Amino acid sequence: xxxxxxxxxxxxxxxxxxxxKEVLHGTVIISEEQTGGRGRMGRSWTSPxxxxxxxxxxxxxxxxxxxxxxxxxxAAASTCWAIRTVTGLEAYIKWPNxxxxxxxxxxxxxxxxxxxxxxxxxxxxxxxxxVNIEKFPVEFRDIATSLVIEKxxxxxxxxxxxxxxxxxxxxxxxxxNCGTLEKSLAIIRNYSAVLGKSIRILKGxxxxxxxxxxxNEEGLLRVRLEDGKEELLISGEVSIR
Ligand code: BTN
Numbered sequence: 001x002x003x004x005x006x007x008x009x010x011x012x013x014x015x016x017x018x019x020x021k022e023v024l025h026g027t028v029i030i031s032e033e034q035t036g037g038r039g040r041m042g043r044s045w046t047s048p049x050x051x052x053x054x055x056x057x058x059x060x061x062x063x064x065x066x067x068x069x070x071x072x073x074x075a076a077a078s079t080c081w082a083i084r085t086v087t088g089l090e091a092y093i094k095w096p097n098x099x100x101x102x103x104x105x106x107x108x109x110x111x112x113x114x115x116x117x118x119x120x121x122x123x124x125x126x127x128x129x130x131v132n133i134e135k136f137p138v139e140f141r142d143i144a145t146s147l148v149i150e151k152x153x154x155x156x157x158x159x160x161x162x163x164x165x166x167x168x169x170x171x172x173x174x175x176x177n178c179g180t181l182e183k184s185l186a187i188i189r190n191y192s193a194v195l196g197k198s199i200r201i202l203k204g205x206x207x208x209x210x211x212x213x214x215x216n217e218e219g220l221l222r223v224r225l226e227d228g229k230e231e232l233l234i235s236g237e238v239s240i241r
Contacts, residue, residue, distance in 0.1 A: 001026040001165075008049070010036035012056040013110060013126040020058050020114070020122040028165065030055040037128065040097060040110055045128050052146075053129040053157055057168065060122050061176065065115055068123055070181055071172075072096055072111045073219040075125045077187040078167035079107055083129070084191070086160050089150050092193035095221055099129075100193050104145035106130050127164070131157050181219050189215050199223070201233065 002024065009015055012029040014036070019027075034047035034054045047054045059071060076093045083091040083099065083106070094100045099107035107129040115121040130146035132154050147155040174183040181188075189195060194212045201208045201223070210223035213230070221233040 001028060003028045003030060005029075006031035008033045008035060010034065011038050011126075012054055013038055013112060013124050016056040016058050016124045016126075017112065017114070020124065023058060025058070025060040026169075027058045028055060029058070030161070038110060038126075039108055039128075045108065045110075047128060048133060051130070051132045051134075053127065053131055053161055053164075055127055055161070057125045057127070057165075058122055059125060059172075061120060063120065064118065065113060065120050068113045068120055069096070069111065070175065070184075070219060071123055071125050072109055073181060073188060074168060074171045074175060074184050075109050075111070075127055077184040078164050078171055079109070079127055079129065080191050081167050081187055082160050082164035083107070083147065085163055087147055087151050087155055089147065092191050093188055094193040095188075095215070096219070101145055101147075101150045103193075104143055106145050106147065106150070129160065131155050131160065180217065185215065185217070185219060188219065194221065 009031040011034050012031050016029045031054050033049035037045035037047035037054060039045040076099065080091050080093050080099050083089060089101055091099050091101050091106065097109045098105050110126040112124045113120060130144065132148045133146040134148055136144050171184045175181055192215060195215060196212060198209065198211050201210055208225060210225045212221055212223050214222040216222055222230060223233055224230050
């Protein structure tokens, strides 16, 4: 697979979008630094030089757009698995987009899709991992962390990238071949930060409490609300109490 690497770039996701049509499925864009890293919900993503993994994977799967978000699940499972394998740290998946250690965010995933109603042109899976960031600004200290902070020693980014991409390919092929997320779900359920927990769901400006009772075959969260009703969460901000 082709890997395009930069010293600096505004955002690997933005660049991936620009070239997606011209490159092959599986092309990876990675940069030492991002000057305009993007997060979900229009937020920005701090991407300091040589201190993290800032990369995007371009995919062109022949699947219905509805299934596109499954790529996020595959990315979360492979990233969590790679972090655990390389560092031995207890990383968990905070459904659907984050990896946390010690309750603090260490990785975020931003999946973007282009195409029509019934066909995906391409998907960009952007993965940001805080690896060797030694110190966060005060306002982030309670919510963000890095592998070096948790491990107490520097972590080799290259090893994580290799493990992550190998695992991603395995889980992706499993999904394409079997049509189910089986292997990814095993990891997602095993290392879930939300399964069995009480969480707060933010829907617009409404806040609800719910207990997570399952992660279903599609990778969606089944929750039980306070009134006893069960609901399937498709997306939306989920925050653990
Ligand atoms: C989030 O948690 O809000 C998602 C953060 C995603 C950050 C990654 S870093 C590589 C890729 N390029 C971007 O501009 N964003 C993603």
